[in-house]
Amino acid sequence: MTLFNLRRGAPAAMLAAALAASVLAGCATTSGPRSSTAVAPYRDSVELAGGIAINYSKDGKRESLTGKFTWQQTKAATDVTLISPTGQILAVINVVPGSATLKQSGKEPRTAPDLDSLTTQALGWTLPVSGLREWLQGYATDASGKRFVASPSNDTVVTRDGWKVEYATWQDDTAAVPQPKRIDLTRLGAGQVDDLTIRIAIRPGTE
Template identity: 55%
Template sequence: MPMHPLSRFVFAAACAAALAGCATTANVPLANPTAQVSAYRDTIDLSGRLAVNYLKDGQPQPISGNFTWTQRPGRIDVALFSPLGQTVAEITVTPGTATLKQSGREPRVEKDIDALTAASLGWTLPVSGLRDWLQGYAVDTAGKRFVASPARDSVVTNDGWRLRFVEWQNGPGGAPMPRRIDAERSTTAVGDALTIRIVIDPVA
């Protein structure tokens, strides 16, 4: 049965490998294994894989695919691809506007990315959080800025996500940056835990 377009969009958020075991490249020793991640950057270009697992009508719904993430001051562009390389969706986020484009559909525009995913899916994916997570940052339950490191690799966010930075790679300047991120959140909207695994391609 073909995947519904909105179901395909689920694997996005998280503005892309299966949950049972994402394939990863051989680990390269970290230049600074005890260091924190580098300072947050407004300009980044990343690509990788996402895998999402949730329940729909009591049945597991695993979805996976690839993504590119282009971030500039005041703008984020996310392109989402099926495992076969077909473009599934394109998301653009600017201050006050989030736009979803899917082939054969009129663009959908909402005031922000959380409202966009909620309107499209019926529940919210943490796309807004990804801009922090991908660089090893989050906001914890006390509202404080969390800065990850290989020695400090887990946090519960202020919106209920349990994050674990499972694998690391060398980033700009030799500082560690996330290679694999696991996120989980219990939500009544999908009846059980929603899990997301993100694997980021090696940074040139």
């Protein structure tokens, strides 16, 4: 089922584009010494905006998508607004305990017990939204169940649910408290699609 089109000629629109924005530019790593300072303490409430590019293979065909987003997170809820590259609001997603809802202009809302179930129901594969609540801030649970805290000198982790999370660039990796700028996600092992990678770029000044 097509949820929305990100651009003319795009394949089945991906709820995945709900998470980020614009074509990822300026992704070169910062030169100079690497700081070992960890990111700021985890916050239950954050507001972010940035960029996403999604690449995957399905039925032998390579697909790619880009889009725009805003992300508002509280302890009990996550709200994501989808925006096309031309600035059109495509959809609004709300996640609260026990319920995830997708709203699109002129269409009936779609609801599922959680966003993982909603993406599986709509797309046939799962988007790691629950993980992104931590990953966007530089935190994760590693494959052994231990807490991972990112820093410019400790920037890669394999999560308990089978994602490789790489903090490719930082807003300022020499800052006293560096903030993630670009995060590269790779789905490891078998999944509903092949070679799934997601690049997220966080816009400066939105944390």
